[in-house]
Amino acid sequence: MSPASTAPTASTEAATAAPRRPAKPATMAQALQRAMRDAMAEDPAVHVLGEDVGTLGGVFRVTDGLAKEFGEDRCTDTPLAEAGILGTAVGMAMYGLRPVVEMQFDAFAYPAFEQLLSHVAKMRNRTRGTMPLPLVVRVPYGGGIGGVEHHSDSSEAYYMATPGLQVVTPATVEDAYGLLRAAIASDDPVVFLEPKRLYWSKADWSPEAPAAVAPIGRAVVRRTGRSATLITYGPSLPVCLEAAEAAEAEGWDLEVVDLRSLVPFDDETVCASVRRTGRAVVVHESSGFGGPGGEIAARVTERCFHHLEAPVLRVAGFDIPYPPPMLERHHLPGVDRVLDAVARLQWEAGS
Amino acid sequence: MTVQELPGAAAYRPAPPPEWKPRTDPAPLLPDAEPYRVLGTDTADGFAPELLRRLYAELVRGRRYNAQATALTKQGRLAVYPSSTGQEACEVAAALVLEERDWLFPSYRDTLACVARGLDPAEALTLLRGDWHTGYDPRERRIAPLSTPLATQLPHAVGLAHAARLKGDDVVALAMVGDGGTSEGDFHEALNFAAVWQAPVVFLVQNNGFAISVPLAKQTAAPSLAHKAVGYGIPGRLVDGNDAPAVHQVLSEAVARARRGGGPTLVEAVTYRIEAHTNADDATRYRGDGEVAAWREHDPVQLLERELTGRGLLDEEGVRETAEQAETMAARLRDRMNADPELDPMELFRHVYTEPTPQLLEQAAQLRAELDAEEDPR
Numbered sequence: 001m002s003p004a005s006t007a008p009t010a011s012t013e014a015a016t017a018a019p020r021r022p023a024k025p026a027t028m029a030q031a032l033q034r035a036m037r038d039a040m041a042e043d044p045a046v047h048v049l050g051e052d053v054g055t056l057g058g059v060f061r062v063t064d065g066l067a068k069e070f071g072e073d074r075c076t077d078t079p080l081a082e083a084g085i086l087g088t089a090v091g092m093a094m095y096g097l098r099p100v101v102e103m104q105f106d107a108f109a110y111p112a113f114e115q116l117l118s119h120v121a122k123m124r125n126r127t128r129g130t131m132p133l134p135l136v137v138r139v140p141y142g143g144g145i146g147g148v149e150h151h152s153d154s155s156e157a158y159y160m161a162t163p164g165l166q167v168v169t170p171a172t173v174e175d176a177y178g179l180l181r182a183a184i185a186s187d188d189p190v191v192f193l194e195p196k197r198l199y200w201s202k203a204d205w206s207p208e209a210p211a212a213v214a215p216i217g218r219a220v221v222r223r224t225g226r227s228a229t230l231i232t233y234g235p236s237l238p239v240c241l242e243a244a245e246a247a248e249a250e251g252w253d254l255e256v257v258d259l260r261s262l263v264p265f266d267d268e269t270v271c272a273s274v275r276r277t278g279r280a281v282v283v284h285e286s287s288g289f290g291g292p293g294g295e296i297a298a299r300v301t302e303r304c305f306h307h308l309e310a311p312v313l314r315v316a317g318f319d320i321p322y323p324p325p326m327l328e329r330h331h332l333p334g335v336d337r338v339l340d341a342v343a344r345l346q347w348e349a350g351s
Numbered sequence: 352m353t354v355q356e357l358p359g360a361a362a363y364r365p366a367p368p369p370e371w372k373p374r375t376d377p378a379p380l381l382p383d384a385e386p387y388r389v390l391g392t393d394t395a396d397g398f399a400p401e402l403l404r405r406l407y408a409e410l411v412r413g414r415r416y417n418a419q420a421t422a423l424t425k426q427g428r429l430a431v432y433p434s435s436t437g438q439e440a441c442e443v444a445a446a447l448v449l450e451e452r453d454w455l456f457p458s459y460r461d462t463l464a465c466v467a468r469g470l471d472p473a474e475a476l477t478l479l480r481g482d483w484h485t486g487y488d489p490r491e492r493r494i495a496p497l498s499t500p501l502a503t504q505l506p507h508a509v510g511l512a513h514a515a516r517l518k519g520d521d522v523v524a525l526a527m528v529g530d531g532g533t534s535e536g537d538f539h540e541a542l543n544f545a546a547v548w549q550a551p552v553v554f555l556v557q558n559n560g561f562a563i564s565v566p567l568a569k570q571t572a573a574p575s576l577a578h579k580a581v582g583y584g585i586p587g588r589l590v591d592g593n594d595a596p597a598v599h600q601v602l603s604e605a606v607a608r609a610r611r612g613g614g615p616t617l618v619e620a621v622t623y624r625i626e627a628h629t630n631a632d633d634a635t636r637y638r639g640d641g642e643v644a645a646w647r648e649h650d651p652v653q654l655l656e657r658e659l660t661g662r663g664l665l666d667e668e669g670v671r672e673t674a675e676q677a678e679t680m681a682a683r684l685r686d687r688m689n690a691d692p693e694l695d696p697m698e699l700f701r702h703v704y705t706e707p708t709p710q711l712l713e714q715a716a717q718l719r720a721e722l723d724a725e726e727d728p729r
Contacts, residue, residue: 091510
């Protein structure tokens with residue numbers, strides 16, 4: 001079964017079998033919990049493990065209730081050691097289970113890097129496809145929650161630079177459910193980056209009949225526009241949507257593309273948008289130097305050069321260690337910084 | 352083969368892990384002061400002659416395999432070979448104590464253990480020949496890929512054994528690591544997870560004296576590596592790693608203990624790396640000939656041969672026959688490795704993901720074009 005088809009099929013059946021209940025506001029954290037819950041109910045091979053994921057339900061409560069419903073063997077509080085968590089998950093996947101691992105915070109995932117880079121990402125390849133590792137590494141990432149040191153890193157560039165991993169990040173409640181279901185169903189390892197500051201974002205969403213979403217690997221245009229394209233993902237999507245609203249007053253009609261999946265990267269959707277608008281700004285929290293924006297800008301330039309009216313610009317976090325909470329607002333790309341970049345897109349020179 | 356089809360899924364239901372209680376008496380977990388020995392002691396009387404002969408045949412074959420692989424490296428047929436010459440007793444015993452349904456987690460120096468478990472030597476050597484990273488299907492052979500990053504395979508063994516236990520399968524994992532590997536964080540985490548989960552796993556540390564050039568004294572201040580087990584609440588066993596029946600017995604007991612739900616065991620086998628770290632290493636820079644010569648006097652093959660001959664279980668004819676069988680194996684290996692492997696550059700893109708990404712498809716097309724241009728330069 002293709003990874004992407006699982007969740008939509010299940011939801012379609014649910015929608016036709018039961019009278020559709022009206023969607024109520026749900027948070028992204030609730031949708032993520034529900035995704036794991038439904039996957040565990042459907043497939044006994046799905047196991048959740050990590051620090052505090054059992055009795056406590058995770059420090060963000062994303063695994064709330066899973067240990068109670070499925071038992072501690074299926075949702076396991078592990079010793080406090082990230083390399084051990086991911087390393088044992090590799091062994092579990094080797095035996096045919098589908099582990100979903102929680103790293104408590106972005107910066108606490110680093111001890112597991114050797115397992116991730118040397119084994120998780122490479123196992124399928126080094127065994128000539130005979131031993132795929134269907135496992136998900138959930139990582140709460142990014143800032144904006146007033147976290148102290150080591151609690152707000154944007155670590156996506158490290159994962160993107162590692163062939164063999166899929167790197168996925170939802171920005172909406174619907175995607176939180178749909179993409180996590182797809183990640184768990186995928187036979188490839190997925191680093192699933194959860195924007196911490198969107199955990200409590202709400203949308204009308206029905207857990208009984210979750211809406212189908214585009215598969216992993218597809219970007220989605222969240223707002224159509226004709227003047228320029230904002231290319232973004234995860235925690236920066238709401239910032240870009242807000243910036244696009246504010247830009248209307250300046251006479252700019254901005255299109256906003258939500259990447260959703262950094263690997264595989266959807267060149268097609270991104271480039272189709274840029275070819276339409278002729279201008280692009282990449283927006284992310286991660287540091288600019290060596291960050292995702294550089295790769296994205298290069299890809300867009302290589303593919304859309306003759307459609308571009310201006311260089312592709314980047315709005316990113318500064319090239320500094322993540323700031324202390326009282327200073328983080330100066331670091332995080334906000335609406336004003338996005339609009340400043342839009343203003344620098346060579347409007348005078350064009351047409 | 353899916354997990355559900357794996358053999359051994361009988362009514363195996365070990366007790367759940369016990370509640371943690373402070374252990375007031377660590378004595379039962381402590382290793383003996385001296386490495387356990389069988390050869391040259393009365394204990395050897397209790398061993399079945401068939402087992403001793405089997406061990407001998409495997410040791411001789413293993414020694415010949417090491418010599419052949421080293422020769423193939425000198426001839427350019429292997430990219431590199433980390434020899435287990437002098438460590439054959441550990442390699443062979445690790446393979447023989449496992450049932451077919453059990454799993455072996457080798458490090459890069461443990462191709463002999465894979466071969467003793469029945470793996471085709473050419474498949475075991477794929478990594479070291481360099482035509483791919485793993486030459487066999489790990490699930491089919493129940494042998495994990497040879498692990499080059501030190502100790503990283505140990506948590507895999509724990510996870511796999513834990514998964515088997517959760518499924519009620521009677522499967523034990525045996526993981527191999529060297530003395531240097533015990534300094535790695537993954538060694539610690541694996542032993543701790545195994546102990547907490549009471550996973551059916553056996554850790555075999557081959558203490559061969561050196562981590563490339565660094566002697567054990569610079570690696571640890573522990574009384575022995577086996578003593579490290581006590582800190583995790585699991586038993587540590589110390590065994591003479593050149594005494595094949597002793598290693599076989601200690602590992603068998605550890606495997607049996609894991610199988611009946613008794614949890615993990617750490618076994619330290621004291622042995623010696625007779626050859627350099629690999630063909631690329633120069634051992635004369637960090638150790639003297641005298642030390643090597645002394646260990647050659649405590650050679651696993653000779654020790655067992657002496658015991659068998661002394662007990663009338665082996666005569667000159669038997670020695671000659673065993674050597675001939677080993678020679679046949681070596682000749683076959685030589686022939687196999689002297690044939691050039693078939694390489695398909697396009698395979699580089701085939702196994703990265705279940706489906707290649709659009710980006711990989713583009714790059715594959717680029718390489719295809721380059722290959723076509725090489726074939727037809729016009």
